[in-house]
Amino acid sequence: MSEHRLHIDWTACDGRGLCAELLPEVLAEDDWGYPVARDGTAEPAIPDRLEGPARRAVDRCPALALRLVRR
């Protein structure tokens, strides 16, 4: 059963914080403004109801550091 997960390209992420604003159920911010997965995983799971906001976050990221992947 595959699900959507949010992949963060850490070599691109510049901690601009738009993703944490658009997807607050999934992401919080750390001490330096970089996104932290609330579920503690490296690639947080995105339930179906949050797929829309997740896609918006992926689209709006200024560094193109986010991708929605099926795992």
Added chain:
Amino acid sequence: MTDALWYFARGTGVVTLVLLTIVVALGIGARSGQPAFGLPRFAVSMVHRNAALLAVVMVFGHVVSLLFDPYAQLRVFDLVLPFVGNYRPFWQGLGTLGFDLLIAIVITSLLRQRIGVRVWRIVHWLAYLCWPLALLHGLGNGTDNGTWWLWTVAAICAGAVLVAIGWRVSPSFARFPARVARRVPQRSLQEVR
């Protein structure tokens, strides 16, 4: 009819300049990672984008109405080739250049998922050239140049951009000033997401 075209061309021209000013100010503010002008971060990003798209619509209206205006003597290739126009070629040329740059910036932005950050960023920097071109074109080319109200609008626009730049270089700009600067990785120009 030609009067209506004339009014329309002037109106859209001024509105384009105001919109581009908003685009540049918000684009500068977006780097801060902070809410700007009362807008949350994702809204700064969305208004920046939508104002730019609206500016494209306005500038098309501006250019199309001038194509039909007999006094402007504008030809289609003047839209791409600068400085060869019949009416005030230098100032019109600035407008042509600004128009071309705006189209390039907007198209690369709409396609940035496909072209990758590096190419997108290089083209996007041209915004710092595009905006002054628009401002100077407006001041030098239009039939309203010299009027007090155009000077006022231009001054306010210039002021807004200067305030944004001033904020950009001030110490309070960064949300996390103590943050260590990242080493940006080498990427080949062809590398796409």
Added chain:
Amino acid sequence: MTTTAEAPAVRVERRLLAGPADGRLDSYLAATGRLPEVDGPRLIEILREAGLTGHGGAGFPAWRKLSAVHAAGRPAVVIANGAEGEPASRKDKVLLKSHPHLVLDGLQLVARALAAKAAHIYVSAPSVAGIRSALAERHRAGLDRVAVTVHTAPDAFVSGEESAVVAAVSGRSAVPGDKRVRIIESGVDGAPTLVQNVETLAHIAQIVRYGPRWFRSAGTSDEPGTFLATVGGVVAVPGVIEAGYGVPLGDLIDAAGGATEPVQAILVGGYHGGWVPPDPDLAVSRAAMTPYGASPGAGIVLALPASVCGLTETAKIVTYLAGQAAGQCGPCINGLPRLADTLSDLALRRGRPGLPAEVERLAALVTGRGACRHPDGTARLIRSGLQAFAAEVTAHLAGNCLAAQGTTRGGIR
């Protein structure tokens, strides 16, 4: 044929390091003979039976990686990784110097089995000349069907990381990359790429010649075969020692001439490993080391004397690791220096009650948030240090230091 299976031998013994150690092709061929021909599926099967795991630190089953690259169905690239960015490790350098042909045979075996379009070997600067001359010897003897390109690895901790290796071989700087697409699917030039540690390749060359049963006659049934340990710290003769997995720590220390001072703790696996108690009977195996947050890793065994403060040593290592970050990822480049400073405060007895909790919070914050496992490994070392030196932590928070007072207990003598 015995009816009961004999227990495999967990002891110091030479297999990779056996035979002539001059690195010359003629002495190697005289002792070992030419390489047998093995195709992809057969090689995968042999390695699966043997149970060989990677010797670069991660310990991933070799047959699985090989099988994944083989299954990709596109021409593959093979890279022998001898970068050895870990400062406390010498085993790859020693192996490349004294037994380069074992490594290069393993590389050829894998490259041929995958019908690879290119083979590379990535080694640290001191090993380059030796490998080049070994390859030249082989070229004259017509041994290498797949041509091998030599690359020099920069002298940095992360330069041996798998995606850093791929980047370096591809002509970019040797820093890790994003892993959304795995290397085995797309690595050098988008080709499925197999990166294998040089020691692992040497084992492959022996397994193919002597068989999986022979390989399994050393080590334990869960962790078969031998490994190369770099034994250092307060031992009389630091060096590279080969032994079966499950070998007791005491045997390794003895093989290195014994401890020169009472030993307080032993760092196993390297700077991303963990501290274990100085118990001579403690087996160097994943099973025995897990309770201490350690694992054999790339085989480093470093003896810490009782006279040195374990917290100070850990803080020093973390400061080094913070400086070795590639600097691409926000959480790592910001978090590791904060961790180093916080640990240093603790080591220098500038502590406050919330300090251990702050260290734990930062360690959890950097884990899993980066392009590579550098922050994770650092966090792991810190956690095991706080566990192993728990008494020292309490003392430091009170402004004392057990090592300075001479009251730390030493084990192995």
